[in-house]
Amino acid sequence: MISEDHPRYKSLILRERMVNAYKAGILADAGLIAHGRGEAYDYLIGEKTSETAKKAIEAGSAALLLAKNPVISVNGNAAALVSDDIVKLSCVSNAKIEINLFYRTPERVDAILKVLKKSGAEEVLGVDDKNLEHFKGINSPRGSVSPEGLLTADVILVPLEDGDRTEALVKSGKFVIAIDLNPLSRTSKTASITIVDNIVRAIPLLIEKVEELKNLDEKILQKMVDNFNNTDNLKGSLKIILSSIEKLESK
Ligand code: ATP
Numbered sequence: 148m149i150s151e152d153h154p155r156y157k158s159l160i161l162r163e164r165m166v167n168a169y170k171a172g173i174l175a176d177a178g179l180i181a182h183g184r185g186e187a188y189d190y191l192i193g194e195k196t197s198e199t200a201k202k203a204i205e206a207g208s209a210a211l212l213l214a215k216n217p218v219i220s221v222n223g224n225a226a227a228l229v230s231d232d233i234v235k236l237s238c239v240s241n242a243k244i245e246i247n248l249f250y251r252t253p254e255r256v257d258a259i260l261k262v263l264k265k266s267g268a269e270e271v272l273g274v275d276d277k278n279l280e281h282f283k284g285i286n287s288p289r290g291s292v293s294p295e296g297l298l299t300a301d302v303i304l305v306p307l308e309d310g311d312r313t314e315a316l317v318k319s320g321k322f323v324i325a326i327d328l329n330p331l332s333r334t335s336k337t338a339s340i341t342i343v344d345n346i347v348r349a350i351p352l353l354i355e356k357v358e359e360l361k362n363l364d365e366k367i368l369q370k371m372v373d374n375f376n377n378t379d380n381l382k383g384s385l386k387i388i389l390s391s392i393e394k395l396e397s398k
Pocket residue numbers: 181182183184185186188224228307308309310311326327328329331332333334335344345346347
């Protein structure tokens with residue numbers, strides 16, 4: 148039992164959720180390591196959504212609203228931490244949900260499917276192996292994608308990603324919105340829009356933003372996307388990290 152007045156309460160609760168998800172077969176062991184890397188960066192960005200991340204969230208919301216076939220790609224970490232919010236975001240943005248895993252086993256797909264269904268998902272793609280096709284340029288099991296989802300999507304939201312797949316998706320002409328706490332990862336540098344924030348904060352904010360922007364003219368939304376510069380935004384997140392280190396040094 149974690150006490151609410153523990154200074155690292157929120158972080159410990161997330162850890163507990165991850166460990167339980169691992170035990171339930173939702174998460175691969177490597178997912179726990181990825182979470183640890185994320186925690187370290189979260190510490191450095193101050194464990195809150197920065198103004199820089201908010202700009203990326205606005206541009207990402209506009210891109211989702213402009214999309215013809217948006218897809219949210221879900222892995223074990225995302226299912227363990229934010230399945231309710233993923234389902235809500237898919238409803239407000241008309242995005243499909245597709246399970247896409249590096250450590251893909253039928254048992255893990257089934258466990259994630261159950262979590263998403265419990266959160267209210269009606270349709271989940273990427274489940275039945277025999278309906279999947281190969282995505283050119285992705286040689287891991289993440290290359291197995293559904294024809295009506297990731298294969299033909301124009302805009303893809305990837306909460307937690309590996310750099311190889313981001314590169315292949317962007318190379319094939321897709322607009323990729325990544326959520327990654329590490330502004331130095333290949334994913335962050337390659338994605339069209341990177342939200343440097345924890346998925347547990349970023350997805351609820353994306354839901355809010357999509358609802359706020361949904362009645363805007365397409366031209367205004369397009370301007371929001373065009374005015375966003377991913378490299379500049381990543382530099383903004385790096386500055387936040389540097390200044391948190393400098394503050395510590397000057398103590
Ligand atoms: P790349 O291949 O893109 O260079 P990587 O090898 O670090 O990155 P993975 O280990 O597959 O990629 O992915 C984990 C990434 O997800 C890390 O960059 C980590 O910072 C990030 N991450 C982990 N947990 C969270 C979270 N809760 N919210 C946002 N990002 C997270």
